[in-house]
Amino acid sequence: MPEPAATTRPLAHPGSAEIRLEGVLHALSDPVRLSIVRELAAAAEELACSHFVLPVTKSTTTHHFRVLREAGVVRQTYRGTTKLNDLRRADLESLFPGLLDTVLTAAGAEAARLNVPAAGVRP
Amino acid sequence: MPEPAATTRPLAHPGSAEIRLEGVLHALSDPVRLSIVRELAAAAEELACSHFVLPVTKSTTTHHFRVLREAGVVRQTYRGTTKLNDLRRADLESLFPGLLDTVLTAAGAEAARLNVPAAGVRP
DNA sequence: GCCGAGGTACGAGAACCATCGTAGGACACG
């Protein structure tokens, strides 16, 4: 085998053809997972699981990352003991053009709407 | 009260400010509900619940329409005994620009991909 | 070879959800 490459342990990912729209929408409909995806989209590079500060335990974090991976939203690769996460932008874009960007924009708009009502409406 | 208008019984809808992205995505992540929304989008006018042919019983149909209504995706109004359904396009568009159209396009693409593999790949 | 840090597997429990059947309310039409 001439290809140990960067990965050490195997991680099952769905192929592009296996990705289902309902699965993607469901994966994105959880607040924790949506925040993960938003942070991944904002970062220019892959992020380790340990980088994220989430309001759940480590076990639950693993669970959410698996849901995202099995839905085809993120790709995960081992790098030593740490696991790197990356959005599958190209796959999602070719399957559902514009979907990811639109959802990310919507999530940003909602975050701004909920967290920063700011001035002019109520004291 | 000078406004009996077209509605007879009251139906609770979330205001625009109450609509949450996660709720919308969750509402759209069910195949039955997604097919409802697709049909509503294709039709140029409001459709009665009884118009839809779904693989579930009437009770379950009621449930799905309620989920869509409470998520802010559809607006329902009574017209005699029948209930008319309409997409809340304007509200969704102003909250999450492009989201509905993108999801509908993606749903159409996926339907074409899954139902019509057609020629060239496998007999 | 051993330890620590990052992650996982395995239960396990609570909550939620989709589904159904049956009973019942609201309206139109006679």
Add this chain to the structure above:
DNA sequence: CGTGTCCTACGATGGTTCTCGTACCTCGGC
């Protein structure tokens, strides 16, 4: 007023999901 159609309410049930704690594994470095 009675009857039928459309839809709803109310359980009830089985499945999925979110959450956790604990024990375990894998890798890198000492």
